[in-house]
Amino acid sequence: xxxxxxxxxxxVEARQVEEAMLALxxxxxxxxxxxxxxxxxxxxxxxxxxxTLDIDCDFIDFTFVRVSSEELDRVIRxxxxxxxxxxxxxxxxxxxxxxxxxxxxxxxxxxxxxxCIPWEVWSIKVNVVNLANEQERQICREKVGEKLxxxxxxxxxxxxxxxxxxxxxxxxxxxxxFDTSLKxxxxxxxxxxxxxxxxxxxxxSTTMRRLIKDxxxx
Amino acid sequence: xxxxxxxxxxxxxxxxxxxxxxxxxxxIVQARLGEKICTRSSSSPTGSDWFNLAIKxxxxxxxxxxxxxxxxxxxxxxxxxxxxxxxxxxxDSMELETWCLEMNEKCDxxxxxxxxxxxxxxxxxxxxxxxxxxxxxxxxxxxxxxDYVILYRIYFGEVQLSGLGEGFQTVRVGVVGTPVGTVxxxxxxxxxxxxxxxxxxxxxxxxxxxxxxxxxDPPYSSHRPANMGQPCNxxxxxxxxxxxxxxxxDSQEVCTTSFSTSPPSQMMHGxxxxxxxxxxxxxxxxxxxxxxxxxxxxxxYEFNLPVSPSSGDDDSLSHSGDGRRDEGRxxxxxxxxxxxxxxxxxxxxxxxxxxxxxxxxxxxxxxFAAFAPRGLDSEENDPMVQPPxxxxxxxxxxxxxHSQGSEGSGPQDDFVMVDFRPAFSKDDLLxxxxxxxxxxxxxxxxxxxxxxxxxxxxxxDDLDSLPEKLAVYEKNIDExxxxxxxxx
Numbered sequence: 001x002x003x004x005x006x007x008x009x010x011x012v013e014a015r016q017v018e019e020a021m022l023a024l025x026x027x028x029x030x031x032x033x034x035x036x037x038x039x040x041x042x043x044x045x046x047x048x049x050x051x052t053l054d055i056d057c058d059f060i061d062f063t064f065v066r067v068s069s070e071e072l073d074r075v076i077r078x079x080x081x082x083x084x085x086x087x088x089x090x091x092x093x094x095x096x097x098x099x100x101x102x103x104x105x106x107x108x109x110x111x112x113x114x115x116c117i118p119w120e121v122w123s124i125k126v127n128v129v130n131l132a133n134e135q136e137r138q139i140c141r142e143k144v145g146e147k148l149x150x151x152x153x154x155x156x157x158x159x160x161x162x163x164x165x166x167x168x169x170x171x172x173x174x175x176x177x178f179d180t181s182l183k184x185x186x187x188x189x190x191x192x193x194x195x196x197x198x199x200x201x202x203x204x205s206t207t208m209r210r211l212i213k214d215x216x217x218x
Numbered sequence: 219x220x221x222x223x224x225x226x227x228x229x230x231x232x233x234x235x236x237x238x239x240x241x242x243x244x245x246i247v248q249a250r251l252g253e254k255i256c257t258r259s260s261s262s263p264t265g266s267d268w269f270n271l272a273i274k275x276x277x278x279x280x281x282x283x284x285x286x287x288x289x290x291x292x293x294x295x296x297x298x299x300x301x302x303x304x305x306x307x308x309x310d311s312m313e314l315e316t317w318c319l320e321m322n323e324k325c326d327x328x329x330x331x332x333x334x335x336x337x338x339x340x341x342x343x344x345x346x347x348x349x350x351x352x353x354x355x356x357x358x359x360x361x362x363x364x365d366y367v368i369l370y371r372i373y374f375g376e377v378q379l380s381g382l383g384e385g386f387q388t389v390r391v392g393v394v395g396t397p398v399g400t401v402x403x404x405x406x407x408x409x410x411x412x413x414x415x416x417x418x419x420x421x422x423x424x425x426x427x428x429x430x431x432x433x434x435d436p437p438y439s440s441h442r443p444a445n446m447g448q449p450c451n452x453x454x455x456x457x458x459x460x461x462x463x464x465x466x467x468d469s470q471e472v473c474t475t476s477f478s479t480s481p482p483s484q485m486m487h488g489x490x491x492x493x494x495x496x497x498x499x500x501x502x503x504x505x506x507x508x509x510x511x512x513x514x515x516x517x518x519y520e521f522n523l524p525v526s527p528s529s530g531d532d533d534s535l536s537h538s539g540d541g542r543r544d545e546g547r548x549x550x551x552x553x554x555x556x557x558x559x560x561x562x563x564x565x566x567x568x569x570x571x572x573x574x575x576x577x578x579x580x581x582x583x584x585x586f587a588a589f590a591p592r593g594l595d596s597e598e599n600d601p602m603v604q605p606p607x608x609x610x611x612x613x614x615x616x617x618x619x620h621s622q623g624s625e626g627s628g629p630q631d632d633f634v635m636v637d638f639r640p641a642f643s644k645d646d647l648l649x650x651x652x653x654x655x656x657x658x659x660x661x662x663x664x665x666x667x668x669x670x671x672x673x674x675x676x677x678x679d680d681l682d683s684l685p686e687k688l689a690v691y692e693k694n695i696d697e698x699x700x701x702x703x704x705x706x
Binding site for chain 1: 229254255256257258259261262263264267270271272338340341342344345348349351352353356359360389390391392393394395434558
């Protein structure tokens with residue numbers, strides 16, 4: 001199966017990085033999360049309810065919708081915060097990329113570990129700029145808000161093509177498809193990684209891999 | 219075409235499409251209420267959460283949607299449209315966007331109805347949640363209240379986009395294929411926000427100065443129905459009408475929440491679904507049903523408004539009609555700075571009939587007040603803005619300005635309109651502000667001793683006259699010696 005790959009690019013000011021990343025990652029996860037599955041006997045299951053929450057950005061004229069789950073929000077914020085710190089500490093010219101990858105686990109026989117097969121990867125390329133004065137920052141607020149709106153429309157367009165999605169698993173297989181660790185919602189298995197581009201423009205000078213979900217346990 | 223679709227699937231599909239339409243309307247209208255929406259996730263499914271999404275049902279909106287649908291479903295050639303428009307306190311209105319739920323003929327016969335279609339409709343609703351925050355009307359709706367309100371209208375049938383002006387944009391939210399056709403959800407939104415130009419918009423300040431009881435007499439009817447005008451914070455029905463409604467699930471069928479992981483032929487539905495009789499929806503407040511109205515007011519604020527935070531006013535003005543405001547500003551600036559100030563503060567302050575202290579407080583709160591527009595001549599003649607019963611001074615504000623301007627102190631002196639108004643500038647003894655001081659400081663008058671007409675002699679002349687002076691001093695040397703002795 002081919003992995004679907006989508007790239008989004010944004011140009012933001014340093015203080016807008018966090019909110020821009022949260023907006024896009026949460027928009028994607030909103031579409032890629034369901035309610036908790038409750039399996040019953042006779043092979044049926046029911047699905048819990050996903051609530052939503054409007055979040056206003058402080059540094060961008062933008063409001064996005066995220067899943068109403070504090071646990072999920074914490075996880076995403078932590079990853080974005082690490083990305084933001086890496087971006088500002090890298091000393092590069094402020095270019096980096098954060099990737100949200102949805103994958104399925106495929107059990108392998110011993111002694112091989114489970115395979116993680118990505119089926120959708122979203123890469124968000126970030127270009128950080130410095131602005132000279134307040135007027136430029138004000139314009140940037142609005143412009144970045146509009147750009148994020150366009151990116152949300154792009155995300156929605158891709159998702160609504162209804163291309164490959166893992167089929168709904170049986171109870172024994174659910175952990176191979178969904179992240180069942182949260183108590184209120186159930187996103188597809190995902191991991192977030194990022195990399196910072198150095199000033200020479202080479203693709204990777206430092207690569208940091210942060211595994212949100214333990215996938216390589218033997 | 220229904221061939222190949224089992225009766226149960228057909229029934230399910232109709233139900234899904236019907237409730238999808240109702241939920242679509244709820245999402246759109248709630249996104250334009252002007253406040254942030256927050257619903258909770260629940261790991262245990264309840265029977266009323268269609269598409270596994272927590273979307274509240276505002277009863278009036280459901281009622282309005284059902285009335286528009288009139289028992290039909292969106293189908294080919296029969297689209298359900300939600301039109302969002304803006305209405306100013308003056309009575310002008312403008313369509314902002316139209317959301318269309320359409321069905322076309324492209325069928326997907328192989329798709330599983332109560333599984334794939336249901337899930338895809340759920341994803342489409344999530345997309346709708348995201349997209350409703352992205353179109354320009356969202357920001358407008360968040361700032362509604364003082365100058366304008368956002369209205370919605372639901373209609374069924376042909377899509378009408380002519381009211382959106384030229385150059386409207388379309389964004390497609392998504393599509394879901396079903397065995398009977400493809401459901402498409404899209405939004406056409408206005409990009410040209412210049413307000414209706416056939417009105418005289420030089421009088422832009424009347425937005426502020428309008429009589430606040432405008433909405434008591436609604437434009438479409440002689441009496442105002444009890445449920446017209448949702449408050450800003452939507453109150454659940456049990457608070458409003460003391461139990462006339464049985465709650466959210468009043469007229470809502472229970473949705474399918476059970477799915478099967480086994481092949482379709484063994485698909486079971488939870489025992490809850492199907493066969494639930496629709497409780498006939500009744501009007502919210504008995505005979506005061508608003509069914510004769512095309513428009514329903516979403517927000518009705520108490521119009522005894524405190525002086526609003528001026529930044530909100532500024533923003534709402536700028537959003538509610540950039541064109542209008544610009545037209546207002548194009549009129550000639552009054553030459554009298556006090557008049558300019560008066561007009562300026564009138565525009566930005568809340569209601570001109572308020573006491574001057576309140577208006578000045580509003581003006582003080584303004585960020586970037588110096589960049590606000592100058593006043594308008596025509597305001598002086600506007601009876602709405604100028605109360606006719608104050609002949610000596612056109613306004614209490616102007617009176618106070620005249621009286622205090624001569625003293626050169628007090629908070630109103632901060633309103634002296636100059637181009638550059640630095641923060642925290644304060645008047646001391648001089649009736650001058652920091653900006654004027656800086657300008658004068660940078661261009662000081664020349665020292666008198668350095669001016670040329672006093673020291674007309676050049677250095678050469680000085681040198682030439684030295685020998686003569688020395689000769690005179692030598693002649694009088696005895697006098698100088700005696701003088702020095704005297705000093706010692």
